[in-house]
Each structure stands twice: as C-alpha cells, then as structure tokens.
Amino acid sequence: DGGITQSPKYLFRKEGQNVTLSCEQNLNHDAMYWYRQDPGQGLRLIYYSQIVNDFQKGDIAEGYSVSREKKESFPLTVTSAQKNPTAFYVCASPPLTRAGDYGYTFGSGTRLTVV
Amino acid sequence: AQSVAQPEDQVNVAEGNPLTVKCTYSVSGNPYLFWYVQYPNRGLQFLLKYITGDNLVKGSYGFEAEFNKSQTSFHLKKPSALVSDSALYFCAVRALNSGNTPLVFGKGTRLSVIA
Numbered sequence: 001d002g003g004i005t006q007s008p009k010y011l012f013r014k015e016g017q018n019v020t021l022s023c024e025q026n027l028n029h030d031a032m033y034w035y036r037q038d039p040g041q042g043l044r045l046i047y048y049s050q051i052v053n054d055f056q057k058g059d060i061a062e063g064y065s066v067s068r069e070k071k072e073s074f075p076l077t078v079t080s081a082q083k084n085p086t087a088f089y090v091c092a093s094p095p096l097t098r099a100g101d102y103g104y105t106f107g108s109g110t111r112l113t114v115v
Numbered sequence: 116a117q118s119v120a121q122p123e124d125q126v127n128v129a130e131g132n133p134l135t136v137k138c139t140y141s142v143s144g145n146p147y148l149f150w151y152v153q154y155p156n157r158g159l160q161f162l163l164k165y166i167t168g169d170n171l172v173k174g175s176y177g178f179e180a181e182f183n184k185s186q187t188s189f190h191l192k193k194p195s196a197l198v199s200d201s202a203l204y205f206c207a208v209r210a211l212n213s214g215n216t217p218l219v220f221g222k223g224t225r226l227s228v229i230a
Contacts, residue, residue, distance in 0.1 A: 031215055033217050035220070040124065040222060040223075041222055042121075042205060042220045042221050042222035042223045043159075043205065043220040044220075045217050045219075048217050050215055058217065090158070090159070092159075094215055094217075103149050103151065103161035103164055104151075104159075104161070104218065106151075106158040106159040106160075107158060108157070108158040109158055
C-alpha cells in the first residue's frame with residue numbers, strides 16, 4: 001500500500017545539535033509538506049514543496065531547512081537556531097488531483113525532544 | 116489570508132448523546148474544507164471534506180458536517196457518540212481555487228466521550 005514513512009518515531013537531541021527527520025513517500029505525489037504539531041496550537045506549516053528541486057517557507061520556517069532532491073524524499077533538518085524544537089513533526093502529501101480526493105496522506109510523525 | 120478557528124479546546128459528551136465540534140473559517144473566495152481525526156499515538160486520518168454541492172457532508176465513522184456559508188462555519192456532528200470517538204479533531208481550510216497551496220489547520224478540539 002502507498003503511504004508516507006517517517007523515521008525515527010522518537011528522536012532525542014542535545015541542545016546545539018542539528019538533527020534531520022526523514023520523510024519518504026511511495027505515492028508518486030509531487031507535493032510534500034512539513035507541519036509542526038504542538039499541544040493547543042494545532043498543525044503549523046514549516047516548509048512545503050510542490051515539485052522536485054523546489055520548496056517554499058511556511059509560516060514557521062525559522063530554524064529549519066529542507067531539501068527536495070528526489071520526488072520520494074523530503075527531509076527536514078532542525079537546526080540549532082530553532083529556539084524551541086521539542087515538538088511532534090508531521091509530514092504530509094496532498095493527492096495528485098481533486099478527483100477522488102480523500103485529503104492529505106499523513107505520516108505517523110516524529111516526536112523530537114531536546115535534552 | 117486563510118484561517119480556521121476551533122473555539123473549544125475540549126468537548127465532553129456522554130455516550131449515546133449527539134456531539135458537535137465547532138469550526139469557523141476565513142478564506143478569500145470559496146472554501147475547500149476538511150475534518151481530520153487523530154487518535155492517540157496515531158497519524159491524522161481523513162474524516163470528510165466539502166468542496167461544493169450539498170451543505171451536509173457525510174463522512175467516515177458516522178460523522179457528518181454542515182457547511183454554512185453565511186456563518187462561515189463547518190461544524191462536525193454525530194447523532195450518537197461512541198467512547199471510541201474520543202480523539203483530537205482538526206478542521207482545515209484552503210481557498211478552492213488556490214492551486215495546491217497547503218491547508219491551514221485549526222488548533223484542534225479534544226473530544227472526550229464518557230461511558
């Protein structure tokens with residue numbers, strides 16, 4: 001079955017270190033998105049990519065970076081510049097067309113904790 | 116700019132009673148509206164969507180939502196709540212003709228169904 005795989009499920013980082021979260025999809029979708037989920041704040045958009053080799057900043061991009069070198073992969077790096085990185089990170093991808101659109105496909109998320 | 120408001124952080128309802136989870140939105144033009152559910156330790160799952168047509172939309176697990184253009188609302192409803200409906204619910208929106216721009220999510224409403 002097609003889907004989105006995020007790894008690892010849990011990640012611990014020391015302050016001052018960069019860390020990269022993996023997001024892989026086998027849906028053949030062009031677009032991929034990264035959201036951050038915090039209690040009481042819902043999902044906020046970090047970065048999004050509509051096509052390979054292109055990406056745009058979302059609402060809370062500061063302290064994060066991404067790449068989109070392959071259609072299947074959209075890794076997110078949480079840098080040491082991110083002041084409050086402890087959160088649940090969710091990768092998502094919209095369907096190719098609106099026809100038969102059952103909404104986004106979401107990964108199961110990565111919980112990042114800074115220790 | 117697009118925005119979603121879910122005015123209730125928490126909704127408590129007795130099993131067997133009807134439930135409503137509220138959502139209001141702001142968008143330029145016609146909206147494309149979604150409801151998603153997140154069960155504990157799980158990724159977000161699609162419940163239902165509204166694009167055009169009937170104002171009452173039926174979705175998964177017996178849920179439905181009513182689109183009200185004049186009140187810019189898209190409240191989620193279920194005639195008879197189950198304990199298994201206890202979860203975190205997110206409303207999301209984007210402008211219908213905005214291409215594939217990412218959805219904007221509300222802050223979420225935690226539904227607790229008490230036996």
